[in-house]
Amino acid sequence: MKHVGKNEMVAKQQKDYKEKVFHFIFLFSALISVLSVIAIIAFVFSKGLKPFFGENSYSFLDFITGLKWDPGTESYGIFYMIVGSVLATLGAIALGVPIGLLTAVFIAEIAPKKIVAIIRPAIELLAGIPSVIYGAFGLGVIVQLIKKVSPTGQGESLLAVICVLTIMILPTIITLSESSLRAVPKSYREASYGLGASKIQTIFKTVVPAARSGILSATVLGIGRAMGETMAVMMIAGNNIGGLPKSIWSKIRPLTSNISMEMSYASGRHQDMLFATGVVLFLFILVINMVLIKITSKMGNANSKK
């Protein structure tokens, strides 16, 4: 451009103005998420940490190591809930990851298109079912089945929670693993076949290892989902008031159901203790997220090296 005429100047200024407005709109949108997370953290932590400070404070050690939750007698111990939540999550991962990964391999590598056309919508539907429906299903079917075989004679148990959580995390594991399997370059498969590998060898020695970061992030997201699930597990966990789970038949009281069951009527210290439970849950999720970020950034590096 040689000369900038007057009209063009005006047009340019208008354009700058528009750019600025949009810039602001984008920034504002982005800030909503950031501000929300800050507000939630501040609120939960300020409420949740209150009982452990000042006069008449509750021992944090008693809170974190306690094996009994009885607001009536001022017993607020959540250790048995942490153990319950962690066991339920580990159980769901131990079952859900292999099932999910094999499903993903089947969809991405083996199944004919016609079968994929049936399986994939089923998985998408599974992902869309509200968790209260999972809970109702768990209560109506899984709990009833367990009741028949359990030595305790009760169906609400760690096992019931693991079963339902396994089903609930499957869509996450399958969808993410499948897309990372599909992202494995065709050239790796060709190289493997070219060396005389069979299809199964190619899948397990080349394709799955090449997709491992994606599968790992799927697992971590699954952990987060299982840990944070509330409604479904509340309906089937049994929610005992104390004691460590001794076997898969034992009742558990996940951290999430502790909060949701009592928040509506709790007040004073009782309510603060529920927020304190939330703080612990939040820390778990935070750690899981940090692990996830670490994995995905590593994955980015591995790809850029190529």
Add this chain to the structure above:
Amino acid sequence: MKNETKFSVKDLNLYYGNFQALKNINMELYKGQITAFIGPSGCGKSTFLKTINRMNDLVEGVKISGNITMDGVDIYQDMDAITLRTRVGMVFQQPNPFPMSIYDNVAYGPRIHGIHKKSVLDEIVEKSLKQAAIWDEVKDKLKKSALAVSGGQQQRICIARTLAIEPEVILMDEPTSALDPISTLKIEDLATELKKDYTIIIVTHNMQQAGRISDKTAFFLTGEVIEYDDTEQIFNFPKNKKTEDYITGRFG
């Protein structure tokens, strides 16, 4: 040079759906020689190369008629693809090492064929990398990712990986088209060296390359073999007008 037949190709036709990619190929490929396939893009030379180790089996909608024999055995009728591919190794156009260490890349083939003893694998890895003329450059970083070295080195690692399964034949699909001139020369020297022990068939876009390293050259055009003869003959006294036009750079 005596011509001992390794592959014999008879009336080979190949279709991708309705498109005929190879038309009536008849050809003998000889042991212990380098045979080059040249021709413009889309002429079928790579497709033909991939029929020799049945890589086309992996492509959907491929139909093949006619037959190819290796040492007299029909590779489509009387041999399974896995056995064939352990005897006929392949080096691809883009260096495609697995995202694993250099060692694991070379040991991949032996491992899938059931060799797990560390001392044996160590020996195979060292021998293969030496044969591929890359040992001295990578011997101190065998545990490093194969993706962390240069493209030329990656391609030689891929050649070592192919050598590790001790094939009889090595197919090379434009192995230097993604490499710089110095790496290209190294691969060419390597191919010339390897032909003592292996039968090599190479597809190339680069006519000088075919001239430099091959004993026999086949010129492909639109799915047909136009001319196939000793390389010297093809380059100096082409019989067909189309071959002459291509070699002198009048088209292609």
